[in-house]
Amino acid sequence: MKTFEELGVSEEIRKAIEELGFENPMPVQEEVIPYLLGNRNDVIALAQTGTGKTAAFGIPILQKIDPKSRDTQALVLSPTRELCLQIADDLRDFSKYMKGVNVVAVYGGTSIENQIHALRHGAQIIVATPGRLIDLMHRGKAKLEMVNNVVLDEADEMLNMGFSESINEIFEGVPEDRNTLLFSATMSREIEKIAKSYLREYKEIVVGSRNEGAENVNHIYYLVNAKDKYLALKRIVDFNPKIFGIIFCRTKLDTQEIADKLIRDGYNAESLHGDLSQQQRDLTMQKFRQHLTQLLVATDVAARGLDVDDLTHVINFGLPDDIESYTHRSGRTGRAGKKGTSISIIHTREKHKMRAIEKEIGKSFVEGDIPSPKEICKKQLYKVMDQIVKTDVNDEEIDPFMKDIKRYFEFIDKEDIIKKIVSMEFGKFLAYYADAPEIEKPSTKATREDRRGGNSERKGQRGDRSGARRGQRKAESGYRRLFINLGKSDGFYPGEVMQYINKHVEGRQDVGHIDLMSKFSYIEVPEKDADKVIRALDGTVYKGREVRCNDADSKGHGRGNADENGRNNGKADTDGYGRVKSDKSRGGKAAEKPKKRQGKSKQTPFEGDTGDWRQFFKGNDVKFKGDEPDFSEEGWAIRKPRKKK
Numbered sequence: 143m144k145t146f147e148e149l150g151v152s153e154e155i156r157k158a159i160e161e162l163g164f165e166n167p168m169p170v171q172e173e174v175i176p177y178l179l180g181n182r183n184d185v186i187a188l189a190q191t192g193t194g195k196t197a198a199f200g201i202p203i204l205q206k207i208d209p210k211s212r213d214t215q216a217l218v219l220s221p222t223r224e225l226c227l228q229i230a231d232d233l234r235d236f237s238k239y240m241k242g243v244n245v246v247a248v249y250g251g252t253s254i255e256n257q258i259h260a261l262r263h264g265a266q267i268i269v270a271t272p273g274r275l276i277d278l279m280h281r282g283k284a285k286l287e288m289v290n291n292v293v294l295d296e297a298d299e300m301l302n303m304g305f306s307e308s309i310n311e312i313f314e315g316v317p318e319d320r321n322t323l324l325f326s327a328t329m330s331r332e333i334e335k336i337a338k339s340y341l342r343e344y345k346e347i348v349v350g351s352r353n354e355g356a357e358n359v360n361h362i363y364y365l366v367n368a369k370d371k372y373l374a375l376k377r378i379v380d381f382n383p384k385i386f387g388i389i390f391c392r393t394k395l396d397t398q399e400i401a402d403k404l405i406r407d408g409y410n411a412e413s414l415h416g417d418l419s420q421q422q423r424d425l426t427m428q429k430f431r432q433h434l435t436q437l438l439v440a441t442d443v444a445a446r447g448l449d450v451d452d453l454t455h456v457i458n459f460g461l462p463d464d465i466e467s468y469t470h471r472s473g474r475t476g477r478a479g480k481k482g483t484s485i486s487i488i489h490t491r492e493k494h495k496m497r498a499i500e501k502e503i504g505k506s507f508v509e510g511d512i513p514s515p516k517e518i519c520k521k522q523l524y525k526v527m528d529q530i531v532k533t534d535v536n537d538e539e540i541d542p543f544m545k546d547i548k549r550y551f552e553f554i555d556k557e558d559i560i561k562k563i564v565s566m567e568f569g570k571f572l573a574y575y576a577d578a579p580e581i582e583k584p585s586t587k588a589t590r591e592d593r594r595g596g597n598s599e600r601k602g603q604r605g606d607r608s609g610a611r612r613g614q615r616k617a618e619s620g621y622r623r624l625f626i627n628l629g630k631s632d633g634f635y636p637g638e639v640m641q642y643i644n645k646h647v648e649g650r651q652d653v654g655h656i657d658l659m660s661k662f663s664y665i666e667v668p669e670k671d672a673d674k675v676i677r678a679l680d681g682t683v684y685k686g687r688e689v690r691c692n693d694a695d696s697k698g699h700g701r702g703n704a705d706e707n708g709r710n711n712g713k714a715d716t717d718g719y720g721r722v723k724s725d726k727s728r729g730g731k732a733a734e735k736p737k738k739r740q741g742k743s744k745q746t747p748f749e750g751d752t753g754d755w756r757q758f759f760k761g762n763d764v765k766f767k768g769d770e771p772d773f774s775e776e777g778w779a780i781r782k783p784r785k786k787k
Contacts, residue, residue: 149175152205154239159197162235168194171201173347178202178323184344186324186337195325196232199293203267204233206291209242212264213288217316219272219309221299223249223420224427229295230269243267248284250274251420258283272300272308279315289316293323294336298466301332313340358476361507363486363496370581372403374487374512375459377581379409379437380571381513383525387455389439390471392462395630399658400459401439402636406656408570410436442467450474458486461495465502485510490584512583515575519568526567621654622672623694628684629661639665647671647678664694 230247246265278284401413475482654666
């Protein structure tokens with residue numbers, strides 16, 4: 143194995159990287175650094191994220207900088223703000239002992255004036271996102287006439303994010319006589335197109351094989367029914383007490399929903415998606431990098447370019463549509479020679495995606511069994527015991543209190559004390575898994591639910607067919623189930639539910655199970671508080687919409703057996719007035735829409751409803767065509783299709 147000195151790295155840089163813990167060059171560094179130290183050497187380096195790419199291009203770029211000149215001599219492009227800041231910080235660390243070298247990061251989402259001010263003082267290296275750099279170029283503040291090294295980091299991601307035109311414009315603004323360095327995890331047609339356009343006689347350096355998955359990552363999948371995905375996620379997390387990972391979701395709505403559920407269930411989780419402000423994203427990432435947050439629930443776009451040390455797991459809450467996204471996801475773990483695990487929670491309709499990924503990355507997925515309650519409790523117990531044993535005791539600080547402690551516990555048995563200490567941390571798992579719902583493994587054939595409901599992400603938007611019967615479930619003992627006409631389409635998520643209740647209900651209100659649908663929700667509150675909550679919420683206004691809140695079991699609220707789209711699940715389909723509707727999908731003739739009554743809301747139940755359909759026509763001279771239907775006869779609504787004339 144070569145040393146950095148043998149690669150030709152200067153003493154100043156070697157001193158800095160040794161302090162950072164760099165002992166020997168990684169494979170990509172060993173290949174790239176000597177080549178880039180030459181002139182007019184264009185490179186395409188294919189390597190997974192976390193293999194030391196930043197040092198591979200950063201060290202030779204820094205070594206070729208002339209500190210005496212204030213002109214911009216190197217340009218590094220990255221797809222995201224987070225990666226941009228990260229690269230800039232790394233380059234500053236590498237150049238710690240190089241006097242006069244200035245690295246400036248420019249990116250969107252923050253004040254451009256501050257960045258202009260930084261550029262005025264001279265920046266030999268600019269690290270930039272494409273959009274902000276072009277803005278600075280148009281203003282004449284980013285001057286690239288003396289640039290001799292251009293780096294495209296995560297080039298495949300930049301293309302996926304639609305930066306192709308921006309990259310073309312940037313290349314037109316830099317000298318032709320330059321080194322161009324392109325780093326990517328995968329080799330796509332778009333990458334090859336850029337290479338042919340802007341690189342000359344380039345060398346392709348491949349660490350591993352083209353488009354293969356990270357070497358140190360184990361790929362595991364769990365096959366479950368779509369409705370059980372979240373339950374499976376909880377069990378996987380509980381079975382890995384020391385997990386520090388990212389949970390990837392397909393959409394912003396799914397991301398926020400899963401994060402809210404995890405937080406509500408007591409997990410240390412945060413969400414990261416495009417709807418958050420830049421300040422919120424920065425704070426979230428800061429907490430995650432400092433290990434203050436254990437689980438980051440994120441979309442692909444928000445998590446691109448994240449470089450976080452010591453990630454143990456990446457969890458795919460459903461597989462992405464393209465293989466490259468999976469490669470990037472799994473590449474977040476298993477870095478710097480450490481082992482990592484990529485877990486995919488899938489249902490039967492996603493198996494073909496998994497097979498395609500296996501073929502592309504050249505690695506097989508191992509099927510895992512959802513941990514049983516007993517296995518999870520055992521794991522959590524060991525964690526608690528391990529924490530107790532490994533707790534450091536400061537004798538000097540605790541000695542003054544030991545007399546009182548001994549006196550307090552004098553008559554309590556040692557075994558009882560141990561049980562109580564363990565139960566403090568372990569009790570919640572025993573309570574939950576004592577009657578935890580069973581997760582059944584689906585058959586190899588696509589289930590009816592999968593065929594109808596599609597993947598979990600679409601289900602989360604349209605509704606869970608099997609879970610739609612939530613409106614029929616009974617409340618937990620001691621609780622009452624309430625209906626509220628706000629749902630996910632109103633931005634009404636668990637966090638907002640609690641805020642809204644606390645805002646309108648006096649005092650601290652206990653809330654049990656929450657079922658969120660698209661158009662409405664069910665919440666469970668203690669029996670004694672139910673009437674108080676109804677009075678407090680009913681008639682209030684949420685985002686300009688009048689709120690209805692009543693007992694979920696009461697007749698006439700129109701949602702007793704409805705799914706999240708307002709469709710009833712009972713045998714008889716009724717409208718908001720309690721009238722029976724026919725349905726073309728059941729072979730019947732669609733009923734005409736009832737005329738609006740003046741002064742009556744569509745959702746208001748008919749006063750004096752007797753359950754007899756004839757009541758709605760009293761006092762009206764209505765002539766019916768044909769015989770009056772016999773509603774007691776099974777299948778009365780079925781009509782013979784009309785003959786075509």
